[in-house]
Amino acid sequence: MPPPSELLLPLGMSVAAGLVGSIAVMRRMTLASDAISHVALPGVGIALLFHLNPLVGGLAALFAGTLLIWALERTTHLPTEAIIGVVFSAALAIGSMLTPGAELVEALFGTREAPGRIETVLGLVAAALVILSVIRARSHLVISLVSADLARTTGVSVSRVNLLFLLAFAVTVALGLRFLGVLLMGSLIIIPAATAKHVAGSLRSMQACSIGVAVLATLMGALAAPTLGVDPGPLTITVAAGMFGVSLVLRRPR
Amino acid sequence: MTARALTVDHLSVSFGKRRVLEDLSFEVESGSSLAIIGPNGCGKTVLFKALIGAIPSAGTIQWAPETVIGYVPQKLDLERDLPLTGRELLEAKAKVTRSVSGEVSRVLTLVELVDEVAGQPIGTLSGGQFQRLLLAFALMGRPSVLLFDEPTAGVDEPGEEQLYELIGRLRRAEGLTLLLISHELSLVYEHAATVLCLSRRRTYFGPPLEILTPERLQEVYGRPMRFHRHHAPA
Numbered sequence: 001m002p003p004p005s006e007l008l009l010p011l012g013m014s015v016a017a018g019l020v021g022s023i024a025v026m027r028r029m030t031l032a033s034d035a036i037s038h039v040a041l042p043g044v045g046i047a048l049l050f051h052l053n054p055l056v057g058g059l060a061a062l063f064a065g066t067l068l069i070w071a072l073e074r075t076t077h078l079p080t081e082a083i084i085g086v087v088f089s090a091a092l093a094i095g096s097m098l099t100p101g102a103e104l105v106e107a108l109f110g111t112r113e114a115p116g117r118i119e120t121v122l123g124l125v126a127a128a129l130v131i132l133s134v135i136r137a138r139s140h141l142v143i144s145l146v147s148a149d150l151a152r153t154t155g156v157s158v159s160r161v162n163l164l165f166l167l168a169f170a171v172t173v174a175l176g177l178r179f180l181g182v183l184l185m186g187s188l189i190i191i192p193a194a195t196a197k198h199v200a201g202s203l204r205s206m207q208a209c210s211i212g213v214a215v216l217a218t219l220m221g222a223l224a225a226p227t228l229g230v231d232p233g234p235l236t237i238t239v240a241a242g243m244f245g246v247s248l249v250l251r252r253p254r
Numbered sequence: 255m256t257a258r259a260l261t262v263d264h265l266s267v268s269f270g271k272r273r274v275l276e277d278l279s280f281e282v283e284s285g286s287s288l289a290i291i292g293p294n295g296c297g298k299t300v301l302f303k304a305l306i307g308a309i310p311s312a313g314t315i316q317w318a319p320e321t322v323i324g325y326v327p328q329k330l331d332l333e334r335d336l337p338l339t340g341r342e343l344l345e346a347k348a349k350v351t352r353s354v355s356g357e358v359s360r361v362l363t364l365v366e367l368v369d370e371v372a373g374q375p376i377g378t379l380s381g382g383q384f385q386r387l388l389l390a391f392a393l394m395g396r397p398s399v400l401l402f403d404e405p406t407a408g409v410d411e412p413g414e415e416q417l418y419e420l421i422g423r424l425r426r427a428e429g430l431t432l433l434l435i436s437h438e439l440s441l442v443y444e445h446a447a448t449v450l451c452l453s454r455r456r457t458y459f460g461p462p463l464e465i466l467t468p469e470r471l472q473e474v475y476g477r478p479m480r481f482h483r484h485h486a487p488a
Contacts, residue, residue, distance in 0.1 A: 026336060139346035146330060146343060146376075150391065153306050153325040153401075154350050197337055201375050206337040252335075 002222055006114045012127030013175040014188065014218035018211030019134050020172045021193030023165060026206075027145045030194065031081065034186035035088040036166075037173040039065035041095025041182045044107045048100055054107065055119070058177045062170035065091060070163050080162075095182070110181040110233030112225070123175055130168045130175075137164055142203065179218075180233040188214060191240040198247040213243050258318060259284040259399055259431040260305070265313035267297065267304050274300045275311075280450055280459045284318065284398075287425060287432040289446035289462075291439065293475050296452040298435045299328055302401055305433075321399055324392030326385070328403035328435070334377040340387045341372040344394065351395040361390040364424060382413040386420075393424070400425070402434040406441075414438060418445050439466060439479060 024033045043061025044054040065087060072083045099107050115123065134141070140161045144151040148158045169189070176185035196209035221236025228235065260282040267275040274297040282288050290298050304311040306325055317323075344358045362372055365386040371379065372387070379387060385405060392400055405421060406414040418441045425432045436442050442449060442462065449465040451458040453474040458465050471479035 026338070028333070139349040142338065142343065142346040143350065146332065146338070147327055149303065149306060149308050149325060149327050150388075152308055153323050153392075154347055154395075156350060197335065200337040202337055202339045203342045 002114065002226070005120070007219070007222055009115055009120045009123045009127075009175070010179055010218045010222055011215060012124045013172070013179065014214040015211050016127045016130040016134075016168075016172045016175060017185075017189045018192050018196075018214035019131055019207060020165075020169055021189040021191075021214065022196060022203075022207045022210040023134065023138075023141050023145070024169065024189060025193035025197055025210075026142075026203075027165075029080070029084075030190055031085075033169070033190050035084050035092075036062075036065070036069075036169060037088075037182050037186035037189075038092035038095070039088045040173060040177055041107060042091050042098055043095075044103075044177070044182070045095050045098030045100075048103050049098065054103070055174065055177055058107075058182070059171070059174040061091070061095075062174055063167070066163075066166040066170045070159075070166055073162070074159060092182075106181065107177075108181045108183045109231060110177070110179045110184060112231060113178070115178055119178075126171050127175055130171050133164060133168050137161060138203075141165060179222075180236065184233050184237050187237045188217070188240060191237065191244050192217065195240070195244045195247040198244075198251045201252060213240060217243065257284040258282065259286075259321065260318070260433075261314070261316040262305075263314040263316070265301075265304065265311055265315060267300050267309060267311045275304070275452075278313070278452075278457060282431060282433065282448070284431055285425075285429055286447045287422075287434070287445060288448050288450060289442040290433065290435045290450045290452065291437070291442060291465075292452035296454060298452055299403055301452070302403055302433075302435065305401065317399070322395060322397040324395070324397030324400045324430075326388045326392045326400070326402045326405070328407055330388075332377050336375060336377045338376055339373050340367070340376050340379065340390075341369075343376060343387070344372070344391060347391055347394045353394055357394055361393045364393055364428075365390045365420065381407070381409045382417065385409055385417060389421070389424075393428070396428075397430065399431045399433065402432065404435055404437070406436070406438060414441065421445070439471070442466070 040058035040062050043057035047054045047057025069083050069087055073080055096104065140156045143154055143156055144158050144161045151158050172189060173185050176188055180188055192213035193210040195213050196206045200206035200209050217236050217240035220239045221232045225232035225235045258281055263279050265275060265278040266273065290301065292298055303309045305315060306323060341358065348357050367386045367390060371383050376387065405417055409417055422445050443466055446462055448460060449462050451465050451474055458470060
């Protein structure tokens with residue numbers, strides 16, 4: 001069983017994932033969210049080529065990709081889903097060519113290797129920033145997702161809110177790269193939120209439930225993986241998917 | 255002399271090579287009500303979007319100083335299971351606009367929406383309840399102008415009249431300037447002080463008695479248009 005200090009960062013990451021995911025699902029970014037996490041791969045590959053920390057490369061690529069999608073959205077007025085679909089799928093293809101074979105599996109599915117102290121502290125600070133930013137911008141985000149025109153006449157800068165959310169999303173993905181990799185991290189953001197949406201009747205209950213599912217799945221994945229002899233990342237997502245299945249039974253009537 | 259709430263001068267809006275609005279000019283007096291009518295695709299909603307600055311336009315749109323706009327869009331593409339209650343949506347606006355405490359309750363009372371309904375997810379509200387919620391949203395922050403795109407979209411017939419009466423009452427009580435888009439010509443005749451009639455050929459602007467004539471409506475809509483005249487125009 002991992003020592004408690006090794007669980008700190010996964011816990012911070014899962015709280016951020018649950019919170020960001022609740023907004024992403026309400027913004028109908030379910031598929032796009034999965035694709036966004038793929039953009040980290042070219043960054044991981046380039047970092048490995050230059051013997052740098054792959055997480056730093058992944059985060060840089062996520063930031064660059066996020067700014068690219070935000071700029072394309074503003075200039076082309078194409079739907080976010082379409083832009084994300086093209087940009088980030090291309091990133092996955094390029095990333096898989098750049099990343100050395102041995103590290104590719106780790107980059108895609110995460111690693112069992114525990115983070116160092118500096119990485120833990122920086123990661124927790126980043127998770128706190130994501131959580132605080134999303135909570136602070138929650139009202140702006142909510143009005144924007146209901147209607148961009150309503151947001152505009154309320155004095156909300158839709159473009160700025162979109163950028164803030166995409167950056168929060170990118171940092172959350174980066175937080176989970178070590179544990180879940182670029183293929184699975186998007187799932188930890190989306191599955192808990194999609195689960196919560198089935199049972200929640202309000203924003204507050206949706207966010208609480210989404211965070212709860214993300215934290216529970218992460219803890220169960222981290223704690224049970226050594227006993228079962230499997231990697232924590234895939235186990236975490238399997239647990240989350242199981243909870244999603246349960247939520248189908250508990251689904252509130254509509 | 256009555257103050258002007260809005261002056262639109264030579265307004266044009268194009269999407270690529272397609273010109274939707276061309277050289278449109280009109281004025282709206284403060285505290286009055288303007289109805290915008292016309293066949294589908296003539297640019298009514300586009301005009302509203304230009305007025306709130308949501309789309310680029312050429313020409314001049316000049317709101318009176320200190321104008322606060324409350325906007326009720328035509329139709330929102332919301333998922334039925336969106337986990338967001340009406341009250342949460344109103345609280346979000348209260349937070350963004352730094353409204354005084356009690357503002358949410360005030361606007362809910364104004365639009366006659368009970369707490370129980372406001373506490374339901376917005377995707378589950380009926381057409382009339384949802385329009386009242388959007389009206390409450392628009393009324394937060396004490397707007398001076400209300401833009402209402404199809405007030406009775408998705409509302410059953412008895413509810414249409416009630417909603418128009420509510421809007422008229424609120425306009426008078428809150429001293430609002432009202433701009434509304436509507437297909438309900440009898441209600442337009444009854445509730446609007448002036449009518450802006452948009453069509454692809456030309457635009458008409460004036461009091462309902464002058465604009466809502468059978469000949470002019472036939473010219474604009476391309477078919478005879480009939481409506482009931484219950485009362486004298488507002």
